[in-house]
Amino acid sequence: MSDVLVTENIQGVSMNRLIQEHDVEFDAYLWQNTDLLKQKIQNTKALIVRNQTKVDRELIDAAPDLKIIARAGVGLDNVDTEYAHEKGIVVCFTPDANSLSVAELTIGLMLALMRKIPEARQDTLTGGWNRLKFTGSELYGKSFGLIGMGRIGSLTATRAKAFGMNILAADPFLKADAPQLKELNATLLSLDDLLAESDVVSCHSPLTPDTRKMLTYQHFRRMKPDAFFINTSRGEVVDERGLTQALLEHKLAGAALDVRETEPPKQSPLNQMENVILTPHIAAFTVEAQARVVDSVCEDVRLVLSGKKAINVFEP
Structure with missing residues (x-):
């Protein structure tokens, strides 16, 4: 058995x-073979995963012998962090x-x-040249509502501000x-008010028991058409x-989803909608970001295996 087990496609110089x-x-x-994974992890000291591997109690x-679980990414919803902490296992993330x-892709999707x-x-690829049909809207002067104003939300808001957008935020952890x-001259609103007042709503909320299915049909129908x-x-x-129902009923003009309820997703009416952009969870997949992610997890694994303290430790 190996000291380090990597269960997903995590590559790079580090x-x-x-x-x-x-x-x-x-x-x-x-990560696709749970039984084999359980066999191979028996004497492992370090486990490196992305978001597909379910690191549960079992x-x-x-x-x-596990000393560290290193998650190549931000979210830790696929790792039982509390149980790992109980067992004395260090959990690291990036x-x-x-x-x-992620912030840049959000702006790209908005545009x-x-x-x-x-x-x-x-x-145009099919021979059309319908300029009037594709008349769009400027970002300038529009209200941009962010659900969650952590690191990614703030970076996204900063870039939207450069377009001359008005920044609105809904975040239960902020005053x-x-x-x-203050830096963004942003207005803090309730979620309902943000949905009602925004021209574009962008979600940057982590997945927790409180946020699971946080946005329902009743929320989307509050948005401007x-x-x-x-x-x-x-x-x-x-x-x-x-969301699908709200789009079919024209309660909002369109949507862009880089993440889905189930990944990979099953066939859905969303696939047939011209006003919906679907991408395969690529927000973090730039050359630069992936290099930083791999550098970070490998360095933390290296430190823990040498008896030193990891840098990016998650504390539940």
């Missing part, structure tokens, strides 16, 4: 170096490594929605005089059936 320095087993598809109990890439770029491209709100919804956080915070 991973190559870790493989040279330690006994590493790399299997990009091991898997943790199968690894009595809270800042891919934030900028694509408001300027109807995907529809215009497809129409109206929070520094990030010419407003757009974007989600680059976690698919499970949205009730997709409710």
Whole structure:
């Protein structure tokens, strides 16, 4: 059995170096085979995963020598962090490594929605030249509502502010005089008020028991009929059936989803809607962000295996 087990496709210069320095087993598809994973983790000291590997109590109990769980990414909803903490296992993640890439994709999706770029491209490829049909809207002067104003939400808001947008925020952990709100001249609202007042709503909420299916049909029907919804956080915070119904009833103008309730998703009416942009959870997948993510997790694994303290430790 290996000292380090990598169960998903996590590659880079730092991973190559870790493989040279330690006994590493790399299997990009091991997360799909739970029984084999339990066998291979028995004597493992370090586990490196993305978001597909379910690191639950049963898997943790199968690894009595485990010292560190390193998550290549921000969200830890696939890791039982409390149980790992109880067992004395260090849990590391990369809270800042891919934030900028997620923020940039969010802005890109907003531009694509408001300027109807995907529809215009497809129409042009089939021989069309329908300029009036694809008349869009400017970002300037529009109200941009962010659900969640943590690191990614704040970076996204800063970039939207450069377009001359008015920033609105809904975040239960912030007060109206929070520094990030003051810097952006942002207004803190309740979720219901933000949905009603925004021209574009972007979700940047982590997945927790409180946020699971936080946004339902009743929420989407509060939005302006010419407003757009974007989600680059976690698919499970949205009730997709409710969003689909709201779109079919023209309660909002369109949506862009980089994350889905189930990944990979099943066929859905969303696939047939011209005003919906669907991408395969690529927000963090830039060359630069992935290099930072891999550097971070490999360094923390290296530190723990050498008896030192990890840098990006999650404290439940």
